[in-house]
Amino acid sequence: MSVLSLIEVSEGKIKKASYEAAYYASKVAESLGTDAVAVVLGTSSSDELSNLGNYGIKKVLHANDARFDTFDSRAHTKAIADAANASGAAVVVLSFGPNGKLLGPRLSVRLKAGYVPGANELPAFTGNDLHVTRNVFSGKAKASYLTSTEKKIIAVSPNSLSPVKVAGTATVEAFASSVTDADFTTVTKSVDKVVGQVPLTEADIVVSAGRGLKGPENWGMIEELARDLGAATACSRPVSDVDWRPHHEHVGQTGITIKPNLYIAIGISGAIQHLAGVNQSKVIVVINTDPEAPFFKAADYGIVGDAFQVVPALIAEVKKFKSAVH
Amino acid sequence: MKILVPISKVPDTTSKIAFTDNNTKFSTDNVQFIMNPTDEWYALTRALELKEKIGGEVVAINVGLAENEQIIRKALAIGADSAVRVDLDPTDAYQVAVEIAEHAKSGGYDIIITGKETIDYNSYEVGGMIAEALGWNAVALVSKLEVEGTKALATRDIEGGTETLEVHLPVVICATKDLAAARIPNMKGIMSARTKPLAVVAPSGAAKLTSIASYTLPEKEKQVKMISPDNVGELVRLLHEEAKVI
Ligand SMILES: Cc1cc2nc3c(=O)[nH]c(=O)nc-3n(C[C@H](O)[C@H](O)[C@H](O)COP(=O)(O)OP(=O)(O)OC[C@H]3O[C@@H](n4cnc5c(N)ncnc54)[C@H](O)[C@@H]3O)c2cc1C
Ligand SMILES: Nc1ncnc2c1ncn2[C@@H]1O[C@H](COP(=O)(O)O)[C@@H](O)[C@H]1O
Numbered sequence: 001m002s003v004l005s006l007i008e009v010s011e012g013k014i015k016k017a018s019y020e021a022a023y024y025a026s027k028v029a030e031s032l033g034t035d036a037v038a039v040v041l042g043t044s045s046s047d048e049l050s051n052l053g054n055y056g057i058k059k060v061l062h063a064n065d066a067r068f069d070t071f072d073s074r075a076h077t078k079a080i081a082d083a084a085n086a087s088g089a090a091v092v093v094l095s096f097g098p099n100g101k102l103l104g105p106r107l108s109v110r111l112k113a114g115y116v117p118g119a120n121e122l123p124a125f126t127g128n129d130l131h132v133t134r135n136v137f138s139g140k141a142k143a144s145y146l147t148s149t150e151k152k153i154i155a156v157s158p159n160s161l162s163p164v165k166v167a168g169t170a171t172v173e174a175f176a177s178s179v180t181d182a183d184f185t186t187v188t189k190s191v192d193k194v195v196g197q198v199p200l201t202e203a204d205i206v207v208s209a210g211r212g213l214k215g216p217e218n219w220g221m222i223e224e225l226a227r228d229l230g231a232a233t234a235c236s237r238p239v240s241d242v243d244w245r246p247h248h249e250h251v252g253q254t255g256i257t258i259k260p261n262l263y264i265a266i267g268i269s270g271a272i273q274h275l276a277g278v279n280q281s282k283v284i285v286v287i288n289t290d291p292e293a294p295f296f297k298a299a300d301y302g303i304v305g306d307a308f309q310v311v312p313a314l315i316a317e318v319k320k321f322k323s324a325v326h
Numbered sequence: 327m328k329i330l331v332p333i334s335k336v337p338d339t340t341s342k343i344a345f346t347d348n349n350t351k352f353s354t355d356n357v358q359f360i361m362n363p364t365d366e367w368y369a370l371t372r373a374l375e376l377k378e379k380i381g382g383e384v385v386a387i388n389v390g391l392a393e394n395e396q397i398i399r400k401a402l403a404i405g406a407d408s409a410v411r412v413d414l415d416p417t418d419a420y421q422v423a424v425e426i427a428e429h430a431k432s433g434g435y436d437i438i439i440t441g442k443e444t445i446d447y448n449s450y451e452v453g454g455m456i457a458e459a460l461g462w463n464a465v466a467l468v469s470k471l472e473v474e475g476t477k478a479l480a481t482r483d484i485e486g487g488t489e490t491l492e493v494h495l496p497v498v499i500c501a502t503k504d505l506a507a508a509r510i511p512n513m514k515g516i517m518s519a520r521t522k523p524l525a526v527v528a529p530s531g532a533a534k535l536t537s538i539a540s541y542t543l544p545e546k547e548k549q550v551k552m553i554s555p556d557n558v559g560e561l562v563r564l565l566h567e568e569a570k571v572i
Contacts, residue, residue: 015485071491073454074463096450098484101442102466102500105454108420114535115420117449131539136447140343143447146539185463189479189490199486205572229572247469247504248487253339253445254363254503256483262571272339276445283569285561286550296550301564305555313558321562321572 002037003029004089006080007052007060008099009044016202017095017156019055023163024156025093026056027122032090037061039083039175041068041076046172053168061087061175071099072186077106079177084111086175089151091123091130096155097201104155114147118157138253138276158201159259159282200249203232205262208251208278210236212267212288212307216244221311222266228318234258234278236268252277267307270295287311327382327473329373330438331406332426332456333365335390335397336446345541352446352541361397364441364501366404371506372471373439374405380473382436383407387429389422391415395524402519403511409522414529417537419447423455424532430460436495437478442467442502453500463493466500 005025007018022038029036035058040049042065049060061083068076080103084092092107094100096118108115116123116132120142123132130152136143193199200206207226213219219233226233233249240250251258253276263281268274270286270293278284279298286299287310296302303310337343337357344353373384386401386409388394398409412425430438440453450466457464469488470481478497481490511519553561565572 010485017485071489072463073457073465074461077458098467098482101450102454102457102464105419105423105451106458106464108451108535109423109455109458112535115451116536117451136541137337137343138339138445138448141345141544142542144539144541145536147536149535185494186465187492189492191484191487191489193484193487197486201485248483250503254367257448262565262569276339283565283571284548285565298548299550300548300569301561302550302552303555303558303561304552310555310558313555314561317559317562318572320559321566 001032001034001090002087003032003034003091003093004084004087005036005038005057006092006094006100006103007038007040008095008097009040009042012044012048014048014051015095015097017097017158019163020158020161021093021095021156022052022055022057024122024154024161028091028093029056031122031125034090035059037087037089038170039080041079042066043069049172050169053170054165055163056166056168057170060170060172062172063175063177067184070184070186070188072184073102073106075179075183077103077110078183079179080107081110082177083175084151092151092153094153094155096157100155104153107153111151111153112149113151113153114149115153115155116145116147117155119154120157120160122161123154135280139280157259159261194248198230198232200232200234200258201256203258203260205229205231206234206258206260207231207264207266208234208236208268209239209266209307210268211238219245221315225311225315225318228315228322236274265295266311268295269293270298327376327380327437328433328435329376329382329384330430330433330435331365331370331373331384331386331401332438332440332452333370333386333388333397333401334362334441334444335359335388335394336362336444339445343543345543349540349542359397361400362441362444364443364503366401367508368501368503368505369439369441370401370404370406371509372501374509375506376471376473385410385433387412387426389414389416389425398524399519400511402522402524403515404509405515407522409524411524411526412529413526418534419449419451420455420535421532423452423459425529426452427456427459428530429527430456437473438498440498440500442500450500453498457498462496462498464498464500465491465493467502468499469502469504471499471505
């Protein structure tokens with residue numbers, strides 16, 4: 001028996017969210033009294049992958065095969081299912097990211113395994129039953145999922161637990177799956193990545209602004225604050241609708257859902273559709289001129305004030321703080 | 327081009343969330359149900375746009391009881407040619423996906439376009455499960471979709487950006503925002519929806535793989551700590567010392 005985690009690599013490097021999946025898998029393995037194994041599809045080095053030992057992984061099955069560098073959900077699923085069978089996995093853990101959102105459901109069907117998407121906590125086992133909690137209704141409630149299938153699959157919601165590093169190196173073994181050339185039918189035509197910035201979905205801190213900023217020319221201070229905090233930037237929907245900011249920054253019910261440690265909302269009213277995308281953030285700061293803005297009800301810290309005064313002051317304080325600690 | 331669009335029924339975002347039966351059932355009291363926004367605005371509308379461009383047929387499918395016919399008629403009013411309802415109250419995504427795949431097997435479809443997730447369970451499951459059950463390729467979080475001959479070009483979200491993938495038909499596409507411009511049903515659509523075919527089929531009866539044992543609501547509303555705009559340094563201190571997030 002084992003617990004298998006899918007570790008995703010991008011340009012050879014392990015994705016941040018995958019470290020969390022590795023750690024989660026090692027914790028599940030611990031509670032089942034077995035070993036945590038990882039499967040990696042695509043080009044990477046043994047040096048990079050043996051680091052997974054620091055997250056509790058004992059063995060890495062590595063298909064060091066460039067064909068996997070293009071995401072083909074069908075081919076990837078087949079290979080991961082092979083790894084699950086080869087390692088006798090009782091539980092497969094992956095990250096609830098863009099790829100995991102297709103791989104989890106596909107694996108569920110392929111392995112006839114109960115699948116819990118976006119788990120927020122570690123699971124509990126009673127006999128063959130697995131219980132695990134996840135957020136539902138856009139974070140307005142939690143549901144405890146139960147599955148009793150022989151194999152189980154869990155997709156971990158990013159930023160659900162903070163990995164604690166341990167000393168250790170994982171052994172890296174070459175892994176050959178049953179995937180053949182005919183299985184790879186996807187071709188990457190182009191990639192359009194924001195460079196030099198923290199990707200929004202992976203950011204620990206997000207600085208977000210809304211219509212209260214009046215116009216796109218006022219985003220300089222938002223970007224500066226984000227840079228000083230090592231944060232990503234986001235915005236409300238009306239702001240991206242009128243092209244003040246790019247569409248990929250739009251968070252909320254119709255945009256993306258994020259779960260950073262810190263979300264700073266500036267000049268955003270806090271409509272329920274906006275909150276749906278951000279209310280799972282650990283700490284929320286709201287800066288708004290209107291003391292009645294609904295966002296204050298969802299906030300941990302609030303400042304009633306004009307963004308054009310508060311944000312420059314905040315930038316100065318953050319710079320002071322950063323130079324004091326570093 | 328024959329396109330299948332799975333549509334789901336969800337509580338409106340502004341609904342009050344409450345549970346009954348010892349917190350094991352979602353309370354539908356005073357809840358207004360709507361078609362899942364991504365299904366309506368993006369999946370269905372892009373299917374109609376593709377049909378208008380290259381010809382073909384758009385079929386809407388829902389797995390649910392007769393009360394769901396209200397949203398199915400809406401899909402017909404927006405422009406779907408016909409609809410199918412699988413007469414089953416599903417208890418997990420697997421059951422939904424198996425029923426849709428069963429229908430698709432004999433349907434001669436080129437593309438199935440689902441929404442990315444439903445706004446109630448936010449689970450992103452059904453699309454991928456349908457694809458695997460059919461052995462088709464799939465692309466999720468798709469904000470742009472073009473079809474050229476037997477190939478599709480799909481732009482999907484990735485960490486920190488997008489990428490465009492070329493895939494062969496048949497394929498499952500899970501729609502996200504911007505895939506199409508939402509349409510409002512007009513009078514003619516609403517009238518014609520009444521007479522468009524809506525087939526009710528019996529479920530194949532797949533067993534579920536998961537269940538929800540219970541629900542919990544958050545303990546209480548957060549207590550916000552207010553800080554004076556003249557003392558922004560205090561916020562930085564609290565974020566560092568109290569919240570420990572910077
Ligand atoms: C079906 C549906 C889906 C939706 N999906 C989304 C979604 O995904 N994401 C989303 O964000 N919205 C979404 N919306 C829109 C949402 O309902 C709100 O309209 C939107 O979030 C408001 O954006 P805002 O807060 O930037 O603007 P406003 O509501 O106009 O708020 C601006 C705020 O700025 C404050 N302000 C003004 N001047 C200043 C200043 N100088 N300093 C500080 N504060 C100032 C004001 O007091 C106000 O609170 C959706 C709506 C619907 C109907
Ligand atoms: N009961 C259902 N009937 C038809 N389609 C559904 C149903 N439930 C979900 N779907 C489709 O699957 C997508 C993803 O839903 P989910 O996996 O439940 O988050 C939705 O956007 C719909 O397109």
